[in-house]
Amino acid sequence: MKWIIIISSFAVSLLLTGCQLNERSEESSMLNNRSDSSNVASRSGNNLPLKETEYGREAISDGNDTNANEEATRILTEEATSIIIYFSRSGNTENLARMIHNQNGADMLELSVVNPYPADYEASVDRANEERENQEFPEISTDIPDLSQYDTIYLGYQIWAMTLSNPMMSFLLTNGTNLSNKTIYPFSTNAGYGEGDSLTKISELVANAKLAESLSIQDEELLANQEKVAAWMNKN
Numbered sequence: 676m677k678w679i680i681i682i683s684s685f686a687v688s689l690l691l692t693g694c695q696l697n698e699r700s701e702e703s704s705m706l707n708n709r710s711d712s713s714n715v716a717s718r719s720g721n722n723l724p725l726k727e728t729e730y731g732r733e734a735i736s737d738g739n740d741t742n743a744n745e746e747a748t749r750i751l752t753e754e755a756t757s758i759i760i761y762f763s764r765s766g767n768t769e770n771l772a773r774m775i776h777n778q779n780g781a782d783m784l785e786l787s788v789v790n791p792y793p794a795d796y797e798a799s800v801d802r803a804n805e806e807r808e809n810q811e812f813p814e815i816s817t818d819i820p821d822l823s824q825y826d827t828i829y830l831g832y833q834i835w836a837m838t839l840s841n842p843m844m845s846f847l848l849t850n851g852t853n854l855s856n857k858t859i860y861p862f863s864t865n866a867g868y869g870e871g872d873s874l875t876k877i878s879e880l881v882a883n884a885k886l887a888e889s890l891s892i893q894d895e896e897l898l899a900n901q902e903k904v905a906a907w908m909n910k911n
């Protein structure tokens with residue numbers, strides 16, 4: 676009798692452990708399924724940290740855009756209707772994208788290029804000028820998800836040669852039609868000369884773009900002026 680009790684309680688505990696393991700693996704597969712990618716940097720609703728960056732000629736890239744030591748930010752959920760799509764070479768626009776995400780919890784898609792810009796600022800300027808003169812913009816390596824679930828796009832870029840940076844030109848040349856009829860909130864960082872003709876360029880590349888009021892902040896003022904971001908978001 677004693678043995679029967681010991682064996683049956685062992686069997687019951689095995690059964691319970693099996694159920695718990697099953698539940699845990701279902702939970703983790705649900706988490707994985709919530710995003711359409713494995714390289715999820717954070718879950719929507721979590722605050723993303725801001726980073727110290729450099730400006731002007733000191734604004735080195737780590738040689739692999741902002742992603743040498745971490746995977747590009749990619750937060751995709753099934754329920755979101757807003758997404759922040761951005762490129763950042765030296766981290767300023769990424770910080771602005773993170774400030775926006777930390778306020779509204781929108782999905783995030785950081786763009787990367789197949790051939791990253793050099794770490795050196797001047798070398799990046801030379802390459803960017805050559806690309807623009809030849810109208811040969813860099814190939815985007817990011818897997819672009821189906822954007823049909825989003826009605827609002829926060830589009831983040833930096834100003835290069837007083838217009839859209841080359842990677843953002845590339846993105847819109849290829850994907851501009853997928854943004855038609857969506858509301859676009861353009862946001863950018865610059866070195867003190869404003870947003871140039873970037874809004875006109877967006878209107879040219881996105882058919883029927885519904886452009887909302889834009890936000891452009893000087894790189895070195897960004898971290899000290901977070902209230903500008905909050906004011907812009909409150910207005911919209």
Ligand SMILES: Cc1cc2nc3c(=O)[nH]c(=O)nc-3n(C[C@H](O)[C@H](O)[C@H](O)COP(=O)(O)O)c2cc1C
Nearest residue numbers: 763764765766767768833835836837864866868894
């Ligand atoms: C190739 C290149 C061209 C740039 N051209 C301009 C410009 O025409 N006007 C300006 O205000 N800033 C210019 N900048 C400065 C960047 O717009 C600014 O530092 C921005 O914050 C960089 O953003 P990121 O750190 O997200 O890459 C240029 C920077 C680079 C690398």
